[in-house]
Amino acid sequence: MTASNANGARARLGGLLGRGGDRPPRYSAGALARKGLTGEAWPRVWQDHDLKKTYDVIIIGAGVHGLATAYYLATNHGITNVAVLDKGYVGGGGSGRNTAIVRSNYLTPEGVAFYDRSLDLYNSMAADLNINVMFSERGHMTLAHTDSALRTMHWRAEVNKLQGINSSVIGPDEVKGLAPSLDTTSHPRYPILGALYHPPGGIIRHDAVNWGYARGADHLGVEIHQKTEVYDILVQGGELAEGKGAGGKVTGVRTNRGDISAPIVVNCTAGWGSLISAMAGVRLPITTHPLEAAVTEPVKVFLPTVVVSGSLHVYVSQTDRGELVFGASVDPLNTYSMRGSLSFTEELAGHILELMPSVSKMRLLRQWAGLCDMTPDYSPIMGFTPVEGHLTDVGWGTYGFKAGPVSGETMAECIATNTTPKLIEPFKLERFNDGTLVGEKGAAAVGH
Amino acid sequence: MLLVPCPHCGPRNQSDLRLVGESHSRPNPNTATREEWGSYLYLRDNPADWLTETWYCRAGCRQFFKLERNTATNEFRNPPMPGDKIGIAPYTTIDVGSSGNQAGANADGGATFTRRMDGGEK
Helix, strand or coil, rough: CHHHHCCCHHHHHHHCCCCCCCCCCCCCCCHHHHHHHHHCCCCCCCCCCCCCEECCCCEEEEEEEECCCCCHHHHHHHHCCCCEECCCCCCCCHCCCCCEEEEECCCHHHHHHHHHHHHHHHHHHHHHHHHCCCCCCCCCCCCCCCHHHHHHHHHHHHHHHHHCCCCCCEEEHHHHHHCCCCCCCCCCCCCCCEEECCCCCECCCCCHHHHHHHHHHHHHHCEEECCCCEEEEEEEEECCHHHHHCCEEEEEECCCEEEEEEEEEEECCCCCCHHHHHCCCCEEEEEEEEEEEEEEEEEECCCCCCCEEEEEEEEEECCCCEEEEEEECCCCCCCCCCCCCCCHHHHHHHHHHHHHHHCCCEEEEEEEEEEEEECCCCEEEEEECCCCEEEEEECHHCCCHHHHHHHHHHHHHHHHHHHCCCCHHCCCCCCCCCCCCCCCCCCCCCCC | CEEEEEECCCEEEHHHHEEEEEECCCCCCCCCCCHHHHHHCCCCCCCEEEEEEECCCCCCCCEEEEEEEEEECCCEECCCCCCCCCCCCEEEEECCCCCCCCCCCCCCCCCCEEEECCCCCC
16 A cells, blocks of 8 residues: 555655656656647557466456556565466456446445555556546435435444545435435325435546556556467366366466466456366356446536435446446346347437436437346455465456456455455355355346 | 246247256255355356256246257256256255254154255256
């Protein structure tokens, strides 16, 4: 923590002095004007490398979790002989498909502590990584449509206040004041009775977060290998076939570009997490479900906050470009297929119109889906597994993006110190044998 | 939305059915270790491939049955025919009383009940 703060301070100082020091070429208004006028090319943000034979740490999955882990390994712990492998491209999975909402008004003390740290890291990210992540701290409203929902909101608000999180319950008039386009009359089938208002929540540009971590990690010596698919994880001494399974020890991975040896292999592959850990002989309590989202044509800004409705299974925010971004709950069917469905669009449109009748003439531009790695208790699976050297940072389900920075920080600590940090202790894989599940009912913004 | 081949009702909308989940055989609760029970309750194969699952036709015949589905493409194969006893586990007596108590004997307060289990070998 101190190291990262020091690093951030150094980066900011470097920016003030107009030179990057040991940082990559800096993005600034001056550089933009100069390169705009001269047509000079920007340097590559991260480099391609040949695969080395051996690394200290291999991270599978170049999304926000994998890249943040690599970045904090390099900055906080000085471990730079790290390879981040991805079968696709940087931020091509859930990290680039989410609806980019960040908040920390969770329900369990474990969850609140965790996301509050994540929000802190998001707040200082632009300065730390010298990239405009366009963090818009615009406030986050979770609407209550029933008495029981309102009671839960009060509960969450009280838990949050105890943890020092800015979160309170507001009435329909205040809701109307914050977002005039919402229908707060008694006409709808699910009238708005109040909301849990969380001012520090907001939206952030998810691609910039991925690129910022990739750029920062690359400059510190981490190698990012795109289009490098892992076929197998090599394990010795385990109880299953080929030495895999409990009691085994990781020796490396087999990829489409050859074998690499490494004592530590970290699984940061979200929806594909079950398949990757199965290569090491570790079964996970995960099922993969697609979550669909959609975006409209851009219009003038009219929705100043993030609006979430649990009862209507929808969340909506307006981007800086003016598009409305919608998301819903996960599809009930577990599948690796990311095809969109008409039933999603129909339900979404119906629910949005119930909330905001005035957007009925807006047109959807496109819809897409991302894969969510759902666990039985909606909490992640972080840290060590029965196979020595195989660590997981999966099971994030519908809210992995919010947790990206703090997961990277704690996973890096876990790898570097070979002990489980206190913040992620509740999320260990053994909890499914012990029965100590962490029921995070505030996990997704919408119902499960 | 998928068309799900119900063995009794024919192809039906996915919303008419509930996907119960991966089919796994249930360990004997009297003898299972903590790890076996934890695995049965929580661990899943979750393959991107063919998978045998249990479905419940909630808006139609209200029967449980097994179907093979490819989770990468969402195709079904070899759907069961009406009358197939696929996936219907036999009634099994579970002894939840003190160990050593005979199933069915209730002498020292051990309760005995029967329930239909979803699971077992196909």
